Amino acid sequence: MNKTIFDVLSKDVDLKKEIEKLHNLFSSEKLARTQYNYNSKFMETTYEELCDKHLALWEFRNTWVSLYDIECEIGVHLYRNPNAEMTCILYCELILNMQKFIKTKINEKYYKIILDDGILIGNINQLIEKLNYTIIDEPNKVTLVKKNIDAELAAVTVDNNDVSLDVLKYNDIRIKNNIKEKCIILFNIYKYYEGQKPKLKQSNNKLCTLIDKLYNTSNIRHNNETGYKENEKFTKLEIEEILQLYDELYFLIIYAIRIPEVLNIMNKHNSDISN
Numbered sequence: 001m002n003k004t005i006f007d008v009l010s011k012d013v014d015l016k017k018e019i020e021k022l023h024n025l026f027s028s029e030k031l032a033r034t035q036y037n038y039n040s041k042f043m044e045t046t047y048e049e050l051c052d053k054h055l056a057l058w059e060f061r062n063t064w065v066s067l068y069d070i071e072c073e074i075g076v077h078l079y080r081n082p083n084a085e086m087t088c089i090l091y092c093e094l095i096l097n098m099q100k101f102i103k104t105k106i107n108e109k110y111y112k113i114i115l116d117d118g119i120l121i122g123n124i125n126q127l128i129e130k131l132n133y134t135i136i137d138e139p140n141k142v143t144l145v146k147k148n149i150d151a152e153l154a155a156v157t158v159d160n161n162d163v164s165l166d167v168l169k170y171n172d173i174r175i176k177n178n179i180k181e182k183c184i185i186l187f188n189i190y191k192y193y194e195g196q197k198p199k200l201k202q203s204n205n206k207l208c209t210l211i212d213k214l215y216n217t218s219n220i221r222h223n224n225e226t227g228y229k230e231n232e233k234f235t236k237l238e239i240e241e242i243l244q245l246y247d248e249l250y251f252l253i254i255y256a257i258r259i260p261e262v263l264n265i266m267n268k269h270n271s272d273i274s275n
Contacts, residue, residue, distance in 0.1 A: 013130050015084035018123070022091055023076055025120040027067075032102070035112040047117070051098045054106045060097070060141065070094060086173065089133060089144050092124045096135070096142040104140070136168055145172045154254035157261050163192040170250055179239065182246045186220050186253070193253055196260075203259045211256060214249050218242075 025031065030044040048067050055061055064070050071077060074094070075087035099117065107113050128135065133144045134152070148171045155164040166188045175181040193200075193211070201208045215221050217231045224231040237245065 013127070015088050016081065018127055019076060019081075019084065019088055019091060021123060022088075022095065022120070023071070025117075025123070026095055026098075029120075031115060031117045031120060033114040033116070034110045037111045040111070042112075042114070047095070047098060047102075047120070050106065050113075051101060054101075054109060057105045058101050067094075067098070085131060088127060089131065089173070092127055093142060093144045095120065095124060096144075100140075100142055134168070136165060138165070143169070143172065145169060147171075150251070150254055150258075153261075154257050157258055158192060160192055163189060167254060177239075177243060179242055179246070182243070182250075183220050186215075186246060186250060189250075189253055189257075190215055190221065193257060196257065200256055200259055203263060204256070207252065207256055207259075211249070211252050214245070214252070218245055218249065220249075 025047075027046055027048040029046060031047055032045050032050050033042040034045060034050065035042050051058075052067050055064070055066065071091070071094075074090040075081050075083065076091055078087070081087055099115070099121065102113060102115065128144060132147045134147050136143045136145060145168055148168075151167050151171055155167040158164045158167060166185045169175075170182065170185045170189075175185075197208055217224055218234055219225055219231075222229045224234045234242075
């Protein structure tokens with residue numbers, strides 16, 4: 001059967017080629033034009049050149065001295081990349097943060113900056129969608145996390161922006177095996193849950209009791225590794241078992257947070273059942 005152009009355009013993503021495309025657009029194509037003052041000429045430059053020139057202003061720079069070094073660190077220039085998906089997501093995240101850096105910091109150094117980055121950002125958005133990630137856009141940074149419909153619905157329910165972000169960030173693939181980070185996020189979510197607990201207990205006291213017990217014995221709210229609150233059962237767990245426990249507790253607490261929403265929907269449709 002003969003292919004059409006639409007068959008070619010809709011083929012599966014080759015992540016190695018997509019990373020190369022992003023790199024070419026980011027470092028070779030002159031997608032930015034800068035003007036120092038109102039009567040000076042516009043100068044064409046690449047995203048990478050513009051951001052490198054002002055990298056010292058980026059608050060998350062740490063000790064990195066160039067974007068090329070960061071690209072090397074995340075695997076952009078590897079010929080055989082064993083984890084192309086992670087490299088692709090990290091590169092998308094880096095470029096989106098550079099866009100925010102240009103718009104919030106670098107633009108203060110110029111009279112005007114014009115970005116012709118429609119294809120670059122368009123490709124990034126396509127990759128994010130195809131790889132099933134979502135964007136968390138904060139005032140000073142952008143992060144990408146794996147989509148989780150339960151987490152996204154719970155985040156909408158929570159009326160605290162910081163906690164909403166924590167609900168989403170728990171699914172960040174970079175902390176998949178990070179017990180400390182997961183523990184911090186679970187603790188933050190619990191602080192919100194604790195304020196909602198009286199009304200939640202009226203709906204499902206058994207679930208709330210279980211959540212409290214697990215939080216109090218899993219080294220999240222208390223030190224359960226040593227001291228008078230040591231939990232021998234917890235101290236015997238392997239790392240993989242702790243991670244599984246934390247993931248299960250995360251599922252339970254975001255389910256609990258959504259109970260009022262679920263009850264509202266049930267009450268709305270109760271008349272349909274009775275009829």
